Amino acid sequence: MRVFLEILKEHIINNVNEIYNYAKKPIIAVVKANAYGMGSIEVSSVLERHPKIRAFAVACLEEAIELRDSGIKKPILVLGGFLYKDEISYFKEYNITPVISSDYQYAFIRNEDLDFHLKIDTGMGRLGFFDPPDMSSPRLKGIMTHLASPLDKEYSIYQINKFKSILKALNKNMEIHIQSSAGLLYDIDFTTSVRIGLALYGEKPYEEFIPKIKPIYRFGARLVSLKAFKKGQKISYGGSYTIPKDDTLIGVIAMGYADGVPKQLSNRWFFDFKSQKLPIVGAITMDMTMAEIPQSIDIKIGDTAYFVNENQTFSKASKLLKTIPYELMCRIGKRVKRILL
Numbered sequence: 001m002r003v004f005l006e007i008l009k010e011h012i013i014n015n016v017n018e019i020y021n022y023a024k025k026p027i028i029a030v031v032k033a034n035a036y037g038m039g040s041i042e043v044s045s046v047l048e049r050h051p052k053i054r055a056f057a058v059a060c061l062e063e064a065i066e067l068r069d070s071g072i073k074k075p076i077l078v079l080g081g082f083l084y085k086d087e088i089s090y091f092k093e094y095n096i097t098p099v100i101s102s103d104y105q106y107a108f109i110r111n112e113d114l115d116f117h118l119k120i121d122t123g124m125g126r127l128g129f130f131d132p133p134d135m136s137s138p139r140l141k142g143i144m145t146h147l148a149s150p151l152d153k154e155y156s157i158y159q160i161n162k163f164k165s166i167l168k169a170l171n172k173n174m175e176i177h178i179q180s181s182a183g184l185l186y187d188i189d190f191t192t193s194v195r196i197g198l199a200l201y202g203e204k205p206y207e208e209f210i211p212k213i214k215p216i217y218r219f220g221a222r223l224v225s226l227k228a229f230k231k232g233q234k235i236s237y238g239g240s241y242t243i244p245k246d247d248t249l250i251g252v253i254a255m256g257y258a259d260g261v262p263k264q265l266s267n268r269w270f271f272d273f274k275s276q277k278l279p280i281v282g283a284i285t286m287d288m289t290m291a292e293i294p295q296s297i298d299i300k301i302g303d304t305a306y307f308v309n310e311n312q313t314f315s316k317a318s319k320l321l322k323t324i325p326y327e328l329m330c331r332i333g334k335r336v337k338r339i340l341l
């Protein structure tokens with residue numbers, strides 16, 4: 001095996017405990033998009049056994065069925081609901097709960113034998129009802145909204161208050177959820193659970209977030225070549241790096257942009273080998289990345305160097321690229337073997 005993503009079970013459990021201790025509410029674990037690239041089956045198998053995980057949430061029916069087929073028994077919410085009427089039979093067969101966001105979807109299920117949650121658009125500007133439909137159905141088991149800019153206090157409080165006013169029309173108890181990871185900034189007394197993705201995986205949505213959250217991933221690959229170059233020789237496509245002096249050691253690490261190492265990090269990022277830095281040199285290629293090996297580092301062919309891990313996180317790389325950790329995590333490639341440790 002050349003390229004892999006080690007998932008640290010202990011860190012998943014740590015993060016659930018930390019989030020629970022902070023939020024004091026059960027957690028709906030958001031494992032859409034293959035658990036943000038981490039491997040939904042591997043991650044969910046750990047979450048399933050944790051008593052503070054109340055349910056799972058995914059984006060679409062296919063992701064939910066994958067979880068059921070892997071043995072997940074807890075409730076599963078499909079945040080995107082459904083599109084076609086013939087999906088409904090699968091929701092029933094697999095005991096999966098859709099989140100209903102529109103009159104279009106509601107018309108399909110109102111007379112069906114299927115529990116559902118409702119999504120309200122209080123300012124996200126994406127899915128959800130502006131005004132809720134009839135909420136008297138005994139099949140209605142939950143209601144939710146989503147914050148658009150959790151770090152913006154004024155806008156978020158406006159959304160929270162708007163949601164609260166809609167809840168006045170409810171005449172029974174049900175699951176009520178608003179907060180995502182960054183939404184934990186707000187202490188909301190009328191919700192019953194929190195809907196958490198990013199923080200479960202050990203990324204912090206802002207600097208002062210729960211301090212003991214730990215990255216659950218170590219994403220790396222084997223060193224497959226090591227050789228000394230002469231001054232003036234060039235590295236990789238386009239020759240964007242020129243060897244500065246004789247006897248410079250260059251290693252080839254068996255992961256590239258097909259695995260989720262963004263090409264824009266060429267000449268700008270490092271691999272981590274036993275907490276020492278190996279600077280990436282030259283263009284990152286599809287399957288391989290070159291790194292300079294300082295003379296003091298004792299690395300040999302077959303050793304593992306990490307693109308991201310506890311020392312250098314997705315958040316840090318994403319700042320360099322002016323994006324968010326979510327995007328880099330979702331880019332982790334298909335051939336990357338997920339290993340639960």
Ligand SMILES: *Cc1c(COP(=O)(O)O)cnc(C)c1O
Nearest residue numbers: 030146180181182195196197198
């Ligand atoms: C993805 C998503 C979440 C999880 O957000 P994090 O920032 O990863 O915690 C929660 N709710 C909805 C509706 C989402 O789409």
